[in-house]
Amino acid sequence: xxxxxxxxxxxxxxxxxxxxxxxxxxxxxxxxxxxxxxxxxxxxxxxxxxxxxxxxxxxxxxxxxxxxxxxxxxxxxxxxxxxxxxxxxxxxxxxxxxxxxxxxxxxxxxxxxxxxxxxxxxxxxxxxxxxxxxxxxxxxxxxxxxxxxxxxxxxxxxxxxxxxxxxxxxxxxxxxxxxxxxxxxxxxxxxxxxxxxxxxxxxxxxxxxxxxxxxxxxxxxxxxxxxxxxxxxxxxxxxxxxxxxxxxxxxxxxxxxxxx
DNA sequence: ATGGCACTGTTTCAGTGA
Numbered sequence: 001x002x003x004x005x006x007x008x009x010x011x012x013x014x015x016x017x018x019x020x021x022x023x024x025x026x027x028x029x030x031x032x033x034x035x036x037x038x039x040x041x042x043x044x045x046x047x048x049x050x051x052x053x054x055x056x057x058x059x060x061x062x063x064x065x066x067x068x069x070x071x072x073x074x075x076x077x078x079x080x081x082x083x084x085x086x087x088x089x090x091x092x093x094x095x096x097x098x099x100x101x102x103x104x105x106x107x108x109x110x111x112x113x114x115x116x117x118x119x120x121x122x123x124x125x126x127x128x129x130x131x132x133x134x135x136x137x138x139x140x141x142x143x144x145x146x147x148x149x150x151x152x153x154x155x156x157x158x159x160x161x162x163x164x165x166x167x168x169x170x171x172x173x174x175x176x177x178x179x180x181x182x183x184x185x186x187x188x189x190x191x192x193x194x195x196x197x198x199x200x201x202x203x204x205x206x207x208x209x210x211x212x213x214x215x216x217x218x219x220x221x222x223x224x225x226x227x228x229x230x231x232x233x234x235x236x237x238x239x240x241x242x243x244x245x246x247x248x249x250x251x252x253x254x255x256x257x258x259x260x
Numbered sequence: 261a262t263g264g265c266a267c268t269g270t271t272t273c274a275g276t277g278a
Contacts, residue, residue: 009277010266010267010268012267012268013266013267013268036267036268037268060268060269061267061268061269061275061276062267062268062275062276062277112276112277112278114277114278152277152278165261166261166278169261169278170278171278204278206261206264206277207264207265207266208261208263208264208265208266209261209263209264209265210264211264211265218278220278247266250265250266250277250278
């Protein structure tokens with residue numbers, strides 16, 4: 001079962017790039033972030049025609065997450081629990097069932113948090129506290145589960161071309177990385193690093209300053225697996241090449257294959 | 261990070277992102 005995460009930076013602007021990639025990569029499930037669309041405006045029929053079931057959790061202009069799945073999507077929930085006042089669309093869950101296992105999938109768009117300090121950074125850290133609580137529940141369920149998406153977290157210096165440039169940024173500040181590590185340390189497996197120890201492997205390159213051409217990137221899109229899901233992990237890769245195409249997102253897909 | 265870009269909105273620049 002091939003499951004990908006992809007921050008598309010706007011569904012309207014990414015129709016061609018996303019459609020091309022789906023055709024080539026043939027993921028069973030694609031967790032999308034930054035659809036920047038309300039649910040009613042999401043071009044669901046286009047993806048249904050490609051054989052995908054579509055579930056969205058959108059909002060106007062910003063944020064927004066979605067799941068495309070060739071397998072049926074069951075028990076869909078929207079929103080990260082823990083704050084009824086939170087209007088930002090950043091979390092969606094569903095269960096998919098393969099030949100041998102059911103897997104709970106959480107698609108997430110973790111807040112950027114800049115500038116620091118300030119209310120946006122406070123929101124990021126508070127959001128991560130709520131995510132910690134949901135992560136505990138997933139582990140307690142003892143089922144194969146995954147939290148995947150744009151974490152807006154550079155876990156370690158090796159995950160940036162120029163870590164010094166990010167020292168005081170909300171993506172790399174010690175407080176951010178500590179909050180991420182606290183979730184990981186509950187017992188999750190970060191799929192990419194488990195299988196790819198080499199440096200200079202990134203999932204985001206800024207549109208500015210020729211970042212892609214200089215491989216001046218950061219690795220901020222992650223897939224965290226519960227132990228039961230980690231036992232099924234057979235592969236994890238970054239589809240970096242599509243960053244060099246026409247009208248790309250600034251992120252690229254990261255995917256896992258699970259023997260599920 | 262000196263700075264360079266891109267997306268949405270009902271636009272003609274501002275807010276946001278990373």
